[in-house]
Amino acid sequence: MPVTQFDIKEKYRYQNGFGCHFESEAVEGALPIGHISPQKPPLGLRGCTASCRRDGAAYYSADGDLLIVPQEGALDIRTEFGWLLVRPMEIAVIPRGVKYRVGLTAEFVVTCKFNGKLFETRQPHTPFDVVAWQGNYYPYKYDLGRFNTIGTISFDHPDPSIFTVLSAPSPVPGTAIADFVVFPPRWLVGEDTFRPPWYHRNTMSEFMGLIAGAYDAKKAGAGGFAPGGASLHNVMSGHGPDAESCEAAREAPLEPAKVGAGSCAFMFESCLMLGVSEWGLRRCRKVQHGYSEESWGGVRNHWQLPPGKTVKSHLVD
Numbered sequence: 001m002p003v004t005q006f007d008i009k010e011k012y013r014y015q016n017g018f019g020c021h022f023e024s025e026a027v028e029g030a031l032p033i034g035h036i037s038p039q040k041p042p043l044g045l046r047g048c049t050a051s052c053r054r055d056g057a058a059y060y061s062a063d064g065d066l067l068i069v070p071q072e073g074a075l076d077i078r079t080e081f082g083w084l085l086v087r088p089m090e091i092a093v094i095p096r097g098v099k100y101r102v103g104l105t106a107e108f109v110v111t112c113k114f115n116g117k118l119f120e121t122r123q124p125h126t127p128f129d130v131v132a133w134q135g136n137y138y139p140y141k142y143d144l145g146r147f148n149t150i151g152t153i154s155f156d157h158p159d160p161s162i163f164t165v166l167s168a169p170s171p172v173p174g175t176a177i178a179d180f181v182v183f184p185p186r187w188l189v190g191e192d193t194f195r196p197p198w199y200h201r202n203t204m205s206e207f208m209g210l211i212a213g214a215y216d217a218k219k220a221g222a223g224g225f226a227p228g229g230a231s232l233h234n235v236m237s238g239h240g241p242d243a244e245s246c247e248a249a250r251e252a253p254l255e256p257a258k259v260g261a262g263s264c265a266f267m268f269e270s271c272l273m274l275g276v277s278e279w280g281l282r283r284c285r286k287v288q289h290g291y292s293e294e295s296w297g298g299v300r301n302h303w304q305l306p307p308g309k310t311v312k313s314h315l316v317d
């Protein structure tokens, strides 16, 4: 199985798998065997008993799971269930309600995100004093280099849902509250095909970003896509390749071609309309105000009425 060759070496041991039932003991014998809640648990443990320092911060979100996609540097994440070292090209999921901390600081102020607002509470012990646990609800990470990309082997550009890594389905079949999609290095072989994503608009909101390298439908530069950059095409906002990518794809020889070497773009897709915070719109001062013009202002119109043809009117004579 392919894996990413990380510059930052792994330092933790993990339990592998998805949809599995795991358990972990920091102290051997701490978990009851074949029993979830005995009257007198082994080692007398039911809550938190370890002592700790009083400096540090911890967080949890009561609103939903947290999906982390690092683009630069490595995140050392401590959770109630153990540690995760998450590097670019890996993603991590912190489930709803699980307390976590990013970095190496430590004080016992727990910040909770509830209904879109942040609340603080203080406690006299670390939130990470879980001695043992069992269950199937825990944070995890995944090396995107392992993703098995599929695509057309005949013609046309399939819907990008084929690149879905994680999905949180909505009650409406075929739509998702959130899909996490990646565009890793892959072969393009479509015959008689405009190979980049076509110009389109749809009911799904698309928040797209670039972890590393270049994206095959957008070039570098003012109208392009740089690592760390992101675009938001909300419900029914038209978009597609930039002018330069479009012209290159129109003229490209349609031989098998490997695209995206050394790169990985990602997308959050949602059937919901995405709101943008005041910080995201203005205070961050990172918005590309000329985005539309710089991306598509130079798109050429190749349509022309063939000689001898006339336009049929839709009006009754």
Ligand SMILES: [Fe+2]
Pocket: 200, 206, 233, 239
């Ligand atoms: Fe799109």
